[in-house]
Amino acid sequence: MSLIVTKFGGTSVATPERILKAAQRLVDYQQQGNKVVAVVSAMGKSTDDLLALAHEVNPAPPARELDVLLTTGELVSMSILAMAVASLGKKAKSFTGHQAGIVTTTKHNKAQIAQIKAGRIEQALDDGNIVIVAGFQGSTKTGELTTLGRGGSDTSAVALAAALKADLCEIYSDVDGVYTADPRVVPRAKKLESISYEEMLELAAAGSGVLQMRAVEFARNYKVTLCCRSAFSSNPGTIVREEAVEQAIVSGIAYDNSEAKITIRGVPDTAGIAASVFSAIAKANINVDMIVQNISEHGYTDITFTAPAGDLDRLCPVLQKQVDTLGAREYLVDSSITKLSLVGAGLRTNPGIAAKMFKVLSESAINIEMISTSAIRISVVIDAKNSERAQQALHTAFDLDSDQVFKEETLSAEEQAAKANKGR
Amino acid sequence: MSLIVTKFGGTSVATPERILKAAQRLVDYQQQGNKVVAVVSAMGKSTDDLLALAHEVNPAPPARELDVLLTTGELVSMSILAMAVASLGKKAKSFTGHQAGIVTTTKHNKAQIAQIKAGRIEQALDDGNIVIVAGFQGSTKTGELTTLGRGGSDTSAVALAAALKADLCEIYSDVDGVYTADPRVVPRAKKLESISYEEMLELAAAGSGVLQMRAVEFARNYKVTLCCRSAFSSNPGTIVREEAVEQAIVSGIAYDNSEAKITIRGVPDTAGIAASVFSAIAKANINVDMIVQNISEHGYTDITFTAPAGDLDRLCPVLQKQVDTLGAREYLVDSSITKLSLVGAGLRTNPGIAAKMFKVLSESAINIEMISTSAIRISVVIDAKNSERAQQALHTAFDLDSDQVFKEETLSAEEQAAKANKGR
Numbered sequence: 001m002s003l004i005v006t007k008f009g010g011t012s013v014a015t016p017e018r019i020l021k022a023a024q025r026l027v028d029y030q031q032q033g034n035k036v037v038a039v040v041s042a043m044g045k046s047t048d049d050l051l052a053l054a055h056e057v058n059p060a061p062p063a064r065e066l067d068v069l070l071t072t073g074e075l076v077s078m079s080i081l082a083m084a085v086a087s088l089g090k091k092a093k094s095f096t097g098h099q100a101g102i103v104t105t106t107k108h109n110k111a112q113i114a115q116i117k118a119g120r121i122e123q124a125l126d127d128g129n130i131v132i133v134a135g136f137q138g139s140t141k142t143g144e145l146t147t148l149g150r151g152g153s154d155t156s157a158v159a160l161a162a163a164l165k166a167d168l169c170e171i172y173s174d175v176d177g178v179y180t181a182d183p184r185v186v187p188r189a190k191k192l193e194s195i196s197y198e199e200m201l202e203l204a205a206a207g208s209g210v211l212q213m214r215a216v217e218f219a220r221n222y223k224v225t226l227c228c229r230s231a232f233s234s235n236p237g238t239i240v241r242e243e244a245v246e247q248a249i250v251s252g253i254a255y256d257n258s259e260a261k262i263t264i265r266g267v268p269d270t271a272g273i274a275a276s277v278f279s280a281i282a283k284a285n286i287n288v289d290m291i292v293q294n295i296s297e298h299g300y301t302d303i304t305f306t307a308p309a310g311d312l313d314r315l316c317p318v319l320q321k322q323v324d325t326l327g328a329r330e331y332l333v334d335s336s337i338t339k340l341s342l343v344g345a346g347l348r349t350n351p352g353i354a355a356k357m358f359k360v361l362s363e364s365a366i367n368i369e370m371i372s373t374s375a376i377r378i379s380v381v382i383d384a385k386n387s388e389r390a391q392q393a394l395h396t397a398f399d400l401d402s403d404q405v406f407k408e409e410t411l412s413a414e415e416q417a418a419k420a421n422k423g424r
Numbered sequence: 425m426s427l428i429v430t431k432f433g434g435t436s437v438a439t440p441e442r443i444l445k446a447a448q449r450l451v452d453y454q455q456q457g458n459k460v461v462a463v464v465s466a467m468g469k470s471t472d473d474l475l476a477l478a479h480e481v482n483p484a485p486p487a488r489e490l491d492v493l494l495t496t497g498e499l500v501s502m503s504i505l506a507m508a509v510a511s512l513g514k515k516a517k518s519f520t521g522h523q524a525g526i527v528t529t530t531k532h533n534k535a536q537i538a539q540i541k542a543g544r545i546e547q548a549l550d551d552g553n554i555v556i557v558a559g560f561q562g563s564t565k566t567g568e569l570t571t572l573g574r575g576g577s578d579t580s581a582v583a584l585a586a587a588l589k590a591d592l593c594e595i596y597s598d599v600d601g602v603y604t605a606d607p608r609v610v611p612r613a614k615k616l617e618s619i620s621y622e623e624m625l626e627l628a629a630a631g632s633g634v635l636q637m638r639a640v641e642f643a644r645n646y647k648v649t650l651c652c653r654s655a656f657s658s659n660p661g662t663i664v665r666e667e668a669v670e671q672a673i674v675s676g677i678a679y680d681n682s683e684a685k686i687t688i689r690g691v692p693d694t695a696g697i698a699a700s701v702f703s704a705i706a707k708a709n710i711n712v713d714m715i716v717q718n719i720s721e722h723g724y725t726d727i728t729f730t731a732p733a734g735d736l737d738r739l740c741p742v743l744q745k746q747v748d749t750l751g752a753r754e755y756l757v758d759s760s761i762t763k764l765s766l767v768g769a770g771l772r773t774n775p776g777i778a779a780k781m782f783k784v785l786s787e788s789a790i791n792i793e794m795i796s797t798s799a800i801r802i803s804v805v806i807d808a809k810n811s812e813r814a815q816q817a818l819h820t821a822f823d824l825d826s827d828q829v830f831k832e833e834t835l836s837a838e839e840q841a842a843k844a845n846k847g848r
Contacts, residue, residue: 016477016480016481019481020481023481050500053440053500053504054503054504054507056440057440057443057444057447057504057507057508057511058507058508058510058511059511061507061510062506062507062510062516064517065503065504065506065507065510065516065518066503066507068499068502068503068506068518068520069499069500069503069504069507071499072496072499072500075492075493075495075496075499076474076477076493076496078492079478079489079490079492079493080477080478080481080489080493082486082489082492083478083481083482083485083486083489083490083493084481084482086482086485086486086489087481087482087483092486092489093488094489094492096492096569098522099567099569120567143522143523143544145520145523
């Protein structure tokens with residue numbers, strides 16, 4: 001008997017019809033002889049509705065109360081899914097994050113899972129129930145309700161799979177697997193049959209939205225086999241595990257349009273300036289990604305880095321203060337950039353890949369503004385207007401092109417609309 | 425320093441604007457030097473929306489999951505109210521029923537409060553917070569989520585007031601107090617300044633919707649002073665406590681149109697028939713109110729009783745089975761009845777009241793179908809079509825008429841609409 005943890009994203013449970021479809025999948029799994037745990041996100045765009053309601057009474061709602069509010073979205077979808085399973089004649093029990101024993105840190109809105117006390121879930125499984133757990137939420141040791149931040153439901157699912165020693169953790173969403181590139185940009189993108197944790201991590205960090213980075217990290221640390229697949233088709237999806245079956249040099253191209261490039265110009269080049277700047281930014285709870293410090297000229301230097309464009313309104317006052325404090329000349333912000341990344345386990349043993357990447361871009365007359373590399377990833381920052389052209393050129397140059405041209409599966413108008421609303 | 429527990433019904437928190445108004449009331453109470461606890465219902469008709477959603481996936485949703493779903497309504501309103509208090513610059517903390525230590529029995533959908541462990545609320549009050557608690561819900565000893573059934577929020581408030589030894593428990597709703605009769609039926613109805621627990625209990629049992637019976641019972645048992653008042657005006661409301669200030673013989677007239685009259689005809693008059701019938705009905709979890717058994721004729725008798733008309737679809741199969749089992753002739757159902765009650769502490773010492781009531785009805789040519797009395801109440805069942813005429817005649821005959829003619833306060837169209845949606 002296998003134990004399967006199955007996660008349904010917001011679009012997969014957006015309507016009563018879809019919830020009944022998800023329930024049928026769970027019942028099928030159980031009838032095939034598996035123990036079944038489902039982790040659910042809130043229905044469709046209900047989280048956004050709750051946020052809008054909160055902002056009607058308070059433009060800056062307290063984090064603790066926001067967490068109380070947001071947990072309700074998953075409570076609705078999980079109880080409705082349990083009712084749907086019951087309507088198919090099978091036993092189901094839903095559990096809030098707190099009831100499921102998901103203990104988190106105390107950081108409201110961005111809590112991390114510290115521990116899972118899975119006894120109650122195991123008991124319910126032993127009693128023959130299909131178990132349904134609220135994703136995205138947990139509670140602190142003192143019983144305060146917390147949420148894990150965007151994408152937290154994936155993490156809930158993987159953490160539960162680890163705690164329950166599940167044989168497989170399936171992530172259902174509106175994407176049917178991991179592709180060598182975004183098929184909307186590169187129509188000849190190929191779906192990967194399997195990929196390693198490390199590559200998936202680099203892809204996630206580089207902007208591929210298929211899986212949340214924290215979830216993949218968790219899966220790697222606890223050796224949980226993942227499968228990402230579509231709730232709207234029966235396609236097999238992509239398996240994420242320790243070693244990929246097919247070991248291509250480059251497994252995929254990812255891009256991220258959500259970052260901005262910030263340059264602090266004319267900083268007096270003394271010890272401790274980088275520390276000062278990045279401590280101040282960290283204090284404001286803003287994640288910095290790539291950092292480049294140019295060589296010093298006449299005792300002055302420039303510091304360039306990328307950060308989420310969505311955090312600019314909080315970041316700019318911090319930067320202005322740093323400019324004033326450090327006696328720098330000014331800071332510049334460029335929001336129209338793309339971060340483009342090549343990811344592949346083969347990069348480790350093929351030193352020529354970076355050079356080839358730069359050559360392809362140069363031949364396409366695309367200027368590289370920043371570079372950063374890891375053992376299995378090369379990222380460049382380029383002008384956003386060149387993003388699609390660059391991806392297509394690289395995809396072809398690295399022999400990733402498929403024989404088939406991608407087209408979106410035939411979705412109903414309603415499903416298309418739902419796909420537009422990103423779940424958690 | 426006083427401690428006030430304030431309950432806001434669904435209409436009082438139906439919109440962000442009203443929630444801000446409620447928040448302002450709480451802040452005012454605190455600034456007047458009080459410790460403040462608010463108990464909230466779900467916003468407007470959100471409970472009905474959740475029920476409709478549940479029925480889309482399952483016509484008979486499991487009670488446990490229904491409770492999980494329904495608890496979310498109060499979680500939304502309480503967190504939004506806490507955010508609203510914060511937006512006014514004051515500290516607030518919201519607590520779910522589970523977090524507030526409201527321990528209930530295990531009967532899902534109709535749980536009863538068994539205990540309140542108020543330590544966490546007391547701590548939050550001592551820390552200077554306005555405390556907001558989800559009404560209508562609690563959790564069992566093993567941490568299962570439960571709801572208290574319709575009107576349960578009133579009970580939550582009174583039980584909390586008792587546990588916290590509050591000085592006053594205010595119930596805000598869309599009604600501004602307890603009247604001698606329904607002012608929509610009897611325009612000369614008077615608002616009572618105060619009323620005793622016992623009279624209030626009888627009025628609630630007799631169909632007056634101002635306060636839930638369980639809540640009044642709780643208040644009586646723990647000597648909690650209640651005040652029911654309107655969220656839409658600054659009128660003083662009605663105080664419910666041990667002894668009313670003004671001791672009228674009859675304090676009010678209540679009516680209930682929600683019951684049906686059922687008669688089982690031609691039952692063989694042997695020992696144990698009543699037990700058989702009413703055990704079967706109790707087993708179906710249907711509350712029976714008035715019961716009359718006619719004298720036996722030729723070894724056969726009729727049993728007549730009233731039960732909620734809303735339960736008829738569940739009741740009828742039970743009755744048919746009883747008719748078959750007992751060898752009775754048939755059962756008859758009459759849904760167009762009204763139960764009309766006179767309530768007053770003075771009934772105890774004024775034996776002529778019942779006779780006067782029957783005389784007034786007879787003079788109005790209104791036929792009495794059933795009679796039932798308690799120490800301070802007389803109830804009759806009459807044809808529903810005579811309900812209003814009977815109330816008006818009795819109100820005048822017992823000198824309850826006010827000098828003023830009632831008119832609804834000036835409400836906005838939106839408020840009128842909200843009033844139509846009954847909260848919990």
